[in-house]
Amino acid sequence: MTEKANILDEQAISRAVTRIAHEIIEKNKGIDECILVGIKTRGAVLAERLAEKIEQIEGKPIRTGELDITLYRDDLRLKHDDQEPLVHQVDIQHDVTEMKVILVDDVLYTGRTVRAAMDAVIDLGRPAAIQLAVLVDRGHRELPIRPDFVGKNIPTSSEERVVVNVIEEDGTDSVAIHTK
Template sequence: MTEKANILDEQAIERALTRIAHEIIERNKGIDECILVGIKTRGAYLAVRIAKKIEQFEGKKVRAGELDITLYRDDLLAKHEDNEPLVHQVDIAYDVKDQKVILVDDVLYTGRTVRAAMDAVMDLGRPAQIQLAVLVDRGHRELPIRPDFVGKNIPTSNDERVVVSVLESDDEDSVTIHSK
């Protein structure tokens, strides 16, 4: 894989996350009934950043949790036989019943990871709503899933790979496109 283009740098990612935080507050008329749930690994880091921004804007903490899902991704060599993501761990310390759960992920591609995350949340109880925030929407959906909050739409081909790097795990913040 060779890097084709650098789409977002550190400042652009911060601006996108700030915009997403404001949109979450605005759409939900505050955060009292909201729980942010990051999809590990990078989605969990982005959820923490969004939660900090919301706390700065609203003056109170937003409840948060995370899901550990083995991803079905175009860049993984060893795929599951059924090509479905598996939920390994749910770390949500709050009752989701009648709450607005906002899933946070780095890249939305086929929608299979989000579907698995929604199933995991539904196993915990019946939320009032499930919303989706993604840093990058690259298209190519295989399921009828649409994000509510998007940092950047990046049209790609199936031969390309979107790589999100975050400071917490990759020592830099960037979004790049790589070609095969």
């Protein structure tokens, strides 16, 4: 894979996180009934950043949690339509019943990871709502899933790959499109 275009740098990612934090607060009329749930690995990092930003704005912390989902089709770089994402670990220490759960992920592509995350949340209780915040929406949905909060829409071809790097995991903040 070679880098085709660098889409977001550190400042652009920071601005996107700030904007999404404000949008979450506005849409939910505060954070009292909200839980941010990050999808590992980079979604969890972004959820923590959102939580810090929301606490700065609101003056109080927002509840958080994490889901670890393995998506075999991405892990193996093969396309097997019968393989689905598997939830490996759920770390949500709060009751989700009647709460607004905001799933956070780095890239929204087919929607299968989000569907698996929604199933995991619903297994814990009946939330009042499940919302979705993503840093990048690249299109190509296979399921009827759309984000409520988007950092950047990046139209891509199915042959391209969106690569998100975060300082906490990769030593740098960036979003780039890579091609084969």
